[in-house]
Amino acid sequence: MIDLNHHLNIASRSRHPSPLKKIIQFMAMNDMVSLAGGLPHPSLFPLHTSTITASSPCTKHQVKLDLSAGKAENPFASFLQYGSGAGNAQLRQWCRDFTQHVHRPLCESFDILLHPGNTNAWSKVVNLLCERGEYILCEEFTYPSAQACWIPLGNYAAPVAMDAQGIRDDSLESTLAGWELNHPGIQRPHVLYLVSVGSNPTGVTMGVERRRKIYEICVRYDIIIVEDDPYFFLQFPEYELNPKTINDTSTSNKQFLASLAPSFLQIDYQGRVIRLESFSKTLAPGLRLGYFIAHPFFIQRLLLATEVETQDPSGLSQAVVLSLLQTWGMDGYLTWLRNLRHEYQARRDWMIRAFQHEFTLVPGSQHPDLDVADSTLVAVLDAVPIFSFVPPTGGMFIWAQFHLHANPTFQKMRKDQSLEDPEECFAEYFWEMLVEERVLLTPGSYYHPWQGKDKVTIQARGAKPAVTNFRISFSMTTREEMERGIARLAKVVRASWEL
Ligand SMILES: Cc1ncc(COP(=O)(O)O)c(C=O)c1O
Numbered sequence: 112m113i114d115l116n117h118h119l120n121i122a123s124r125s126r127h128p129s130p131l132k133k134i135i136q137f138m139a140m141n142d143m144v145s146l147a148g149g150l151p152h153p154s155l156f157p158l159h160t161s162t163i164t165a166s167s168p169c170t171k172h173q174v175k176l177d178l179s180a181g182k183a184e185n186p187f188a189s190f191l192q193y194g195s196g197a198g199n200a201q202l203r204q205w206c207r208d209f210t211q212h213v214h215r216p217l218c219e220s221f222d223i224l225l226h227p228g229n230t231n232a233w234s235k236v237v238n239l240l241c242e243r244g245e246y247i248l249c250e251e252f253t254y255p256s257a258q259a260c261w262i263p264l265g266n267y268a269a270p271v272a273m274d275a276q277g278i279r280d281d282s283l284e285s286t287l288a289g290w291e292l293n294h295p296g297i298q299r300p301h302v303l304y305l306v307s308v309g310s311n312p313t314g315v316t317m318g319v320e321r322r323r324k325i326y327e328i329c330v331r332y333d334i335i336i337v338e339d340d341p342y343f344f345l346q347f348p349e350y351e352l353n354p355k356t357i358n359d360t361s362t363s364n365k366q367f368l369a370s371l372a373p374s375f376l377q378i379d380y381q382g383r384v385i386r387l388e389s390f391s392k393t394l395a396p397g398l399r400l401g402y403f404i405a406h407p408f409f410i411q412r413l414l415l416a417t418e419v420e421t422q423d424p425s426g427l428s429q430a431v432v433l434s435l436l437q438t439w440g441m442d443g444y445l446t447w448l449r450n451l452r453h454e455y456q457a458r459r460d461w462m463i464r465a466f467q468h469e470f471t472l473v474p475g476s477q478h479p480d481l482d483v484a485d486s487t488l489v490a491v492l493d494a495v496p497i498f499s500f501v502p503p504t505g506g507m508f509i510w511a512q513f514h515l516h517a518n519p520t521f522q523k524m525r526k527d528q529s530l531e532d533p534e535e536c537f538a539e540y541f542w543e544m545l546v547e548e549r550v551l552l553t554p555g556s557y558y559h560p561w562q563g564k565d566k567v568t569i570q571a572r573g574a575k576p577a578v579t580n581f582r583i584s585f586s587m588t589t590r591e592e593m594e595r596g597i598a599r600l601a602k603v604v605r606a607s608w609e610l
Pocket of ligand 1 (some may be wrong): 228229231254306311339341389390391396400401408598
């Protein structure tokens with residue numbers, strides 16, 4: 112571990128331990144009569160026992176979780192009481208063992224801290240590392256809630272160009288090498304925010320070689336990597352346009368783990384990776400539970416903030432998740448994740464097949480004029496390329512780039528001198544047509560990183576001319592709904608492109 116102290120912002124350097132949390136340890140001492148705490152008496156908790164029915168990871172049978180049974184040292188009431196801030200010790204240990212088994216961190220010295228989901232975890236990291244006015248390195252298209260957190264804090268995005276593997280190392284290098292020249296007087300960014308598996312919105316996953324290159328650049332320029340990775344276990348093999356192989360669901364947990372792109376933890380030899388894990392996409396988002404994995408240096412400071420901001424995540428959620436994981440065991444949880452991956456992979460395939468039903472899908476190489484990555488597929492209607500996308504290798508989303516050259520309405524908008532942002536005007540008009548037809552996509556403009564008030568139009572924020580993006584999610588709908596939705600999309604395309 113190298114000295115990373117200079118990465119902390121003034122607020123986190125000035126934090127003191129919460130005095131209330133300090134005294135809690137003394138309450139547990141043998142024979143202590145505590146007249147100190149403001150804890151409610153457990154006999155006055157109105158909740159006594161709780162039984163939850165859960166799925167079994169391997170069979171169709173259900174398992175019963177008795178939260179009141181627990182282990183001797185963890186009766187149900189202890190989950191209802193104030194905790195330490197770091198979260199339940201047994202659950203933390205479970206997460207630690209799981210991390211060791213799955214990610215095999217290169218830095219042996221790492222700690223776990225529970226948090227109430229990655230949204231809050233990222234906000235804690237921004238408040239740990241960033242000062243007002245600083246730029247944060249992020250993907251060219253980034254998760255909107257992540258930037259909605261830093262915009263009011265006076266931070267800006269420094270977007271890094273992407274391809275089908277996520278952010279490009281050459282683009283990261285040139286952004287950093289040219290920083291002083293292009294941003295005189297502004298401090299070079301020292302934080303990289305990444306969704307490197309099944310990125311939201313682009314669906315792309317970063318392979319190991321790219322990770323190594325990105326990591327080495329971060330070492331050279333002294334950058335902290337924040338890996339927001341809720342989709343880690345939802346990694347799929349590449350989509351086959353004309354499938355030759357039968358989708359094999361009979362892999363073992365070992366093969367499943369070996370098939371996953373590694374976390375940056377496996378590459379990090381300096382303790383400069385802060386990883387955000389969430390149970391939202393693997394169990395349920397309403398649990399509001401996840402955990403940080405980072406060097407103890409960062410975990411200690413994050414704990415100080417946790418103690419006075421959120422305290423422990425909900426005790427009930429911790430009780431449910433601990434009980435579920437203990438009942439399933441690590442192998443059972445991995446089986447659950449392996450099956451989950453197949454479920455989402457099937458949904459991705461249904462969505463692309465629905466595209467194939469309404470459009471002709473061809474490899475991007477057949478449309479060199481579109482300047483798209485090799486693995487891109489182009490959806491064509493009556494010989495007109497309408498949209499292109501890289502079939503996702505993880506996550507829940509397809510990032511569709513609509514090509515507007517041949518669209519008559521866009522051509523008119525482009526000629527209209529009064530329109531400052533014709534691509535965005537077209538996107539709004541097209542989105543309204545879709546809503547009228549009762550099919551809802553997420554506008555791509557949400558994902559263009561915020562770079563300050565002088566860069567408001569989509570093009571000023573880095574978009575290519577004559578294209579507009581929409582995010583299409585394949586997680587929530589049935590196959591029939593997907594087919595209906597894509598048929599409606601095709602109908603709107605025909606009307607708008609006048610085909
Ligand atoms: C990249 C990314 N980070 C974080 C979240 C939210 O995670 P959580 O539910 O753990 O707050 C999402 C959810 O959509 C996401 O896509």
